[in-house]
Amino acid sequence: MRVLLLALLLPLNVYASFFEYYGSGAFSAAQGNQATLNNNDPSNHYYHPASMAWNKTILFSAHAASVSTDFNSINNIVTKNGTNSGSNETGDARTDYGKSYHSIVHASLPLAYPGAGPLSLSFVAPFGGLAETNSGDARLPEYVMYHSRHKRSQIFASYAHPINEDWAIAVGTHLGFQASADASTQASLNGANYGSSASAKSKIDPTLAAVLSTTRKHDDGQVSFTYQQEMKSNLSAVANGEINDPTSVLFSITLDSMIYYDPHIFRLSLNQRLTSTLEMSATAEYQLWSNYKAPTIFIKRNGGVILQSDNYENLKIKDIPVAHIGFVWHAFDSLSFSYGAFWRPTPIEGDFSGAGNSLDSDVVGLTTGFAHSMKLFEKDIEWGVSAQYHMLKELDVVKTSGQENGSAGSKIGAPGYKIGGEVLTGSIGARMMF
Known part of the structure; x- marks a missing residue:
């Protein structure tokens, strides 16, 4: 029964x-992770679908990307206390999440109808699969925005319509899913006259x-605005287990987890040609994170002898502004260089000194490419x-005294640790028109 439960729980995270x-x-990555002035680049579709509206040819681009994290080590902390064990232990928390590799495809196809715009598609997935997931540790310190939250497939699709030569609108969608599962086990002990059995079912x-978008062209540039609706997917799994001879219900539980979360995003971009060889792009975003939940599996007891999960962590979430700036220098007719920067504050408030160990920090990023x-x-x-x-x-975390349940002792993560680190990413890609 434990093996079945573990198999059921593995594919969970935010x-x-x-x-x-x-x-x-x-x-786009070379210019600070934002849309560019080149409307023949289908990778702009994710940021502002309306910018695709004037395309009259088939556009296609493909990319490969890698992500590598290097966070500060978290060593010699309390890993077990009276809230999760019968003994106290000291150890280390894992902060090495490994490298990940991703494939990206964008396409834009104009409709063969007078005055119509194109249908566009953006797709990203981990190499060799559709998703790579990891529930992480429910109690130990973890960088919840980086562990494996980006390692999943995503699809964005839209239709863009040109109102006139200068103004376009678009409507689109972001595809997600909801998952549920139900598993039951019956275990026969030694001496029983019949063997064990199990059944399971799931539904996705x-x-x-x-996604709503508009783009307005002006002299040597354009302004775009896009709204992307919140996307959250939850998994609910019911698990039941019993033994026979004698018959006894060991557990009946419901497991709930938010699989992933994308906030509401309001995105405003300016793309401007400054000189014959220099372009600038600037983007301001406002993201609504109020419905975010930490990647914790909560076990609710329906019956049997199993206790339900404790929930000591009380995350305080805030909405955040995000800023991007980027430049493209056309050094030659066939060669250009790009530079950019961005700032993204964490949506998690607080100094992490209390109960819980869901970690995140403000980020400043520098980008370049050719x-x-x-x-x-x-x-x-x-x-x-x-x-x-x-x-x-970087932030020094000092845990307050007392265990998470108010008893005397030390919290998990005590006496404290320093959070911070870096993320390195690289990508290569090509685009063409047919």
Whole structure:
């Protein structure tokens, strides 16, 4: 029964958008993770679908990206106390989450109807799979925004319509899912006349979040605004177990977890040509995080002898502004260089001194890259490379006295630790028109 429960619980965590944190491809990532002035770049579709409205040819781009984290070590802390064990122990928390690799595809297809705009699609997934998940530890310190939250497939689709030569609108969707499961086990002890048995069933339902966008062109530039609706997916699993000879219900529980969460995003961008060789892009976002939950599996007791989960952590969440700035220098007709920066505060309030160990910190990022144009089989192709450095603000965490339940002793994570570190990302990609 324990094996069945573990198998049921493994695919859980809270994930955010890869595009939101690391860019929609090599070209946008090089300019601070935002849309560019080039409306023939389909990777702009994620940021502002309306900017695709004037395309009259098929646009396609493909990218490969990697993410590597290097966070401060958290060693020699309390890992067990009276709230999660019958003994007190000291040890280390894992902060090495390994590298991840991702594939990205964007496409925009104009409709063969007078005055119509294109259908566009953006897709990202971990290499070799649809998702890589990890529930993490329910009690030990963990960087909840980075453990595996970006390692999932995402699909964005939209239709953009040109109102005139200068103004366009778009409507689209972000695809997610809700999952539920039910498992039952019957274990026969030694001496019984029949063997053990089990049954399980699961269901996955798609969910949709709206994306609304508009773009207005002006002299040597454009202004775009996009609203992306909140997307959250929850998993609810019911598990029952009993033994026979004698018959006894060992447990009947419900397990609840938020699988991933994307906040409401209001995104305003300005793309401007400053000179014949220099372009600037600037983006301001406001993100609503009020419904975010930490990646904790909560066990509710329906019956039997199992106790339900304790919930000592009380996260305080805030809405956040996010800023991006970027420049493109066209050094030659076929070669350009990009530079950018961004600032993203954490949506988690507090100094992490109390109960709970869900960690995050403000981030400042620097980005750079280049793009080169060429012809292949008589087709214009542009390929590019980008690199990013994300620096997390350091913070000394000092745990307050007393255990999480108010008893005398030390909290998990005591006496304290320093949070911070860095994230390195790189991507390579190409785009073309047909």
